[in-house]
Amino acid sequence: MCRLMGYVSPAKTSFPALVGDEFVEFVALSSVHCDGWGLSTIDKSGAHTVLERKVEAAATSASFDTSMQTNVADGALLHLRWATKGISISENNTHPFMYEDYSFIHNGSIFPPDAIAPYIDSKFSKLIVGDGDSEQYFYLVLTEIEKHGLIGGLKSALSIIKTHADTTSLNCMIMNREFFATVSEHNSQKKPDWAPDDYYEIKYLPTPEGVLFASSGWNQPGWSSLDNHHAAIVNRSTFEIEVIGL
Numbered sequence: 001m002c003r004l005m006g007y008v009s010p011a012k013t014s015f016p017a018l019v020g021d022e023f024v025e026f027v028a029l030s031s032v033h034c035d036g037w038g039l040s041t042i043d044k045s046g047a048h049t050v051l052e053r054k055v056e057a058a059a060t061s062a063s064f065d066t067s068m069q070t071n072v073a074d075g076a077l078l079h080l081r082w083a084t085k086g087i088s089i090s091e092n093n094t095h096p097f098m099y100e101d102y103s104f105i106h107n108g109s110i111f112p113p114d115a116i117a118p119y120i121d122s123k124f125s126k127l128i129v130g131d132g133d134s135e136q137y138f139y140l141v142l143t144e145i146e147k148h149g150l151i152g153g154l155k156s157a158l159s160i161i162k163t164h165a166d167t168t169s170l171n172c173m174i175m176n177r178e179f180f181a182t183v184s185e186h187n188s189q190k191k192p193d194w195a196p197d198d199y200y201e202i203k204y205l206p207t208p209e210g211v212l213f214a215s216s217g218w219n220q221p222g223w224s225s226l227d228n229h230h231a232a233i234v235n236r237s238t239f240e241i242e243v244i245g246l
Contacts (some may be wrong), residue, residue, distance in 0.1 A: 001192060002107040003029050003217065004096070004202070008180045008236050009175060009210030012043075012072040016144060018083040018210050020186040023068075030058040031062040033080040036094040037064060039162065040103040041073035042175050042235050048100065053094040056069055063209045073237065075180060077173055087113060090115065092130035097138045099127065101176045107200070107215060108169025108186060115165035116140050137161070151244060154231055158185055168201050173213060180234040182213045184226045188238035192210055200225045204241070211239060 005026060007018055008241030016023045030037065034057035042051040058064045058080055079095035080244050086153035087093060094106040110116065110133035117125065117136060123138035140160065158170060160238050169186035201216040203223035214220065225234050226243070232240045 001033070001082045001084070001109070001168075001199075002105070003215040004107050004171065004173055005078040005106050005212070005214040006105070006175060006180060006182065007078065007210045007212045008044075008075040008175070008234055008239070009207075010074065011240070012074050013210060014072050015068050015076065015078055016072075017072075018202075018207075018212060022219045022221075026214065027058050027064070027080075029215075029217050030080045031061075032053040032058075033082040035089045036079075036081040036091075037061060037070060037210075038079045038095045038105070039052070039067055039076065040096040040098055041071050041076045041174075042101060042103055042177060043073050044075060044177050046101060046177050049098075051096065051103075053091050053096075055089060055091055055094060075175055075177075077103050077105050077175055084109045084113075087132045088130075090130065093135070095134060097135050098137075099124070099142060102142060102174060103175045103176070104134075104138040105172060106137055107171040108167060109133060110137060110161060110170075111166040116161055119143065119160050119164070121146070136182050137172065138139040138169070138174075141172075150181065150233065151231075154181065155184060155246055158183070163181050171200060171202060171215070178236055180211070180213075180236060181231055182226060182244070183231045184228050185231075186228060188228070200228075204232060206241060211241065
């Protein structure tokens with residue numbers, strides 16, 4: 001189980017600058033989601049892309065604060081990992097995962113982790129380096145996007161997973177130079193025993209400075225909820241948000 005955050009903005013910025021004082025509360029969630037953190041930046045121009053991943057808790061990482069402050073971009077994803085039981089804690093399994101200008105983060109579990117492997121195109125399956133379910137989820141999404149486009153691909157990938165595997169949550173964020181998509185698809189009955197009922201909820205906040213999406217569990221005044229079984233697509237040129245049913 002993990003925590004997700006992403007943004008797109010008209011001008012280059014950072015998570016601390018865009019989120020404000022509450023960002024420290026999000027980072028504090030790494031006291032539980034402590035098995036790694038990762039950042040990707042995807043500038044709309046394509047001129048600057050960063051991927052940084054560490055197998056350590058964000059709140060106690062020597063490099064986390066510096067990375068957050070210095071990696072400014074007009075689009076970025078941030079992931080706090082709490083490893084699924086049986087999946088190794090390693091850099092290869094730490095999110096985000098990237099392919100060309102696509103970046104991807106996931107919160108949840110797919111059982112068994114390799115259940116969807118037969119449905120991943122060979123051009124992508126040969127790129128898999130970890131032993132986790134999330135990386136396979138990413139490459140399945142890319143497989144289906146190539147066949148059906150963004151919205152059709154997301155729907156097709158979710159259908160394949162739900163048909164061939166058991167899941168807790170398929171919440172994810174995927175970004176490239178053209179769009180930022182956030183998926184809310186989860187089973188609230190399969191949340192951790194200690195977690196609040198809204199553990200899998202995803203919220204979003206459009207502002208003139210940018211559009212933010214994030215997992216729950218911290219102070220999010222004024223944010224709206226993205227309904228379960230829905231996806232939100234942000235056009236990075238217009239910043240319009242399209243919410244679609246899954």
